[in-house]
Amino acid sequence: MPELPEVETTRRGIAAHLVGRRIEGAVVRNAALRWRIPPHLGRMVRGLVVRDIERRGKYLLVRCEPGTLILHLGMSGSLRVLPVGTPAEKHDHFDLILDSGMLMRLRDPRRFGAVLWEAGDPLKHPLLRDLGPEPLTGALTGKWLFRQTRNRSAAIKQVLMDGHLVVGVGNIYANEALFRAGINPKTPARRVGLSRYEQLAEAIRRTLRAAIRAGGSSLRDFVKSDGTPGYFQQQYQVYERAGEPCLRCGTPIRRIRQGQRSTFYCPRCQK
DNA sequence: AATCTTTCCTGCCGGC
DNA sequence: TGCCGGCAGGAAAGAT
Numbered sequence: 001m002p003e004l005p006e007v008e009t010t011r012r013g014i015a016a017h018l019v020g021r022r023i024e025g026a027v028v029r030n031a032a033l034r035w036r037i038p039p040h041l042g043r044m045v046r047g048l049v050v051r052d053i054e055r056r057g058k059y060l061l062v063r064c065e066p067g068t069l070i071l072h073l074g075m076s077g078s079l080r081v082l083p084v085g086t087p088a089e090k091h092d093h094f095d096l097i098l099d100s101g102m103l104m105r106l107r108d109p110r111r112f113g114a115v116l117w118e119a120g121d122p123l124k125h126p127l128l129r130d131l132g133p134e135p136l137t138g139a140l141t142g143k144w145l146f147r148q149t150r151n152r153s154a155a156i157k158q159v160l161m162d163g164h165l166v167v168g169v170g171n172i173y174a175n176e177a178l179f180r181a182g183i184n185p186k187t188p189a190r191r192v193g194l195s196r197y198e199q200l201a202e203a204i205r206r207t208l209r210a211a212i213r214a215g216g217s218s219l220r221d222f223v224k225s226d227g228t229p230g231y232f233q234q235q236y237q238v239y240e241r242a243g244e245p246c247l248r249c250g251t252p253i254r255r256i257r258q259g260q261r262s263t264f265y266c267p268r269c270q271k
Numbered sequence: 272a273a274t275c276t277t278t279c280c281t282g283c284c285g286g287c
Numbered sequence: 288t289g290c291c292g293g294c295a296g297g298a299a300a301g302a303t
Contacts, residue, residue, distance in 0.1 A: 003277095034277095034278080034279085034299075058277090058278095072277095072278090074276090074277065074278085074299095075275090075276045075277050075278090075300090076276080076300085076301080076302095091301090108300095109300075109301055109302080110276075110277095110299085110300045110301055110302085111299075111300055111301085112276085112277060112278075112299065112300075127278095127279090151292080151293080152292095152293070152294090153293080153294085154293075154294065154295090158294090161277090161278095163278080170276095170277070171276080171277085259294095259295070259296085260275095260295095260296080261275095261276090262275090
């Protein structure tokens with residue numbers, strides 16, 4: 001799944017090809033994504049110039065004048081920029097045709113992604129309106145995490161993946177950030193103190209920044225925006241390392257289930 | 272063939 | 288009693 005680092009890397013990749021270009025149209029081969037692609041999207045975007053590509057959480061915002069194309073990659077989505085005329089393959093559901101002779105193509109085998117149009121302020125769109133702070137900027141603070149979790153009895157690992165608390169922390173990075181902060185993933189969120197939340201906010205920021213620096217973490221079917229294949233696998237500290245020694249203390253990494261998701265942690269370093 | 276993946280939605284629960 | 292936030296579980300599709 002593209003987590004925030006992949007989405008940010010994709011944003012940078014497509015921005016170079018899209019910003020300043022005029023949109024000549026759109027091709028919808030399969031509108032049945034998570035939500036139906038608006039029927040007359042092509043007509044609405046034709047002639048518009050792309051002003052900027054922004055990111056809010058894992059949503060990509062293709063800002064035009066007027067209006068914004070909102071994209072989400074779901075669990076298996078990827079964007080590529082290719083020459084017009086490149087044959088579409090099985091899961092290539094959507095193209096945005098540019099005046100440069102290129103097109104931006106969305107491939108999404110599992111179709112949990114989204115292509116939406118917002119005529120007004122995209123940040124006021126219902127899907128984006130209530131999202132938590134961005135973890136890479138100063139917007140995410142330990143104090144915020146502390147205050148928002150005072151009456152949350154669920155495990156910190158699960159609460160951390162709630163996009164209303166903080167965006168962009170999926171299963172992989174929740175595991176990694178909790179390890180770096182030395183917090184046991186099973187701890188009820190309300191039992192974690194302010195100073196530990198300060199450490200956690202910093203751990204989230206560092207973990208995500210490191211992943212972006214490494215080119216985004218990997219999914220085998222993820223492809224960079226220019227069409228060159230794949231991200232390399234990142235070296236995780238706990239994720240997918242069940243039974244292997246903790247890199248800090250040597251204790252075997254433990255794997256448990258939390259809310260039908262795999263959690264990996266060091267029982268000695270994370271209390 | 273059960274499992275794995277993200278996010279939104281539904282329905283239930285306890286507290287007030 | 289009704290409302291509210293929190294929480295668990297379910298659903299979507301495809302690869303393996």
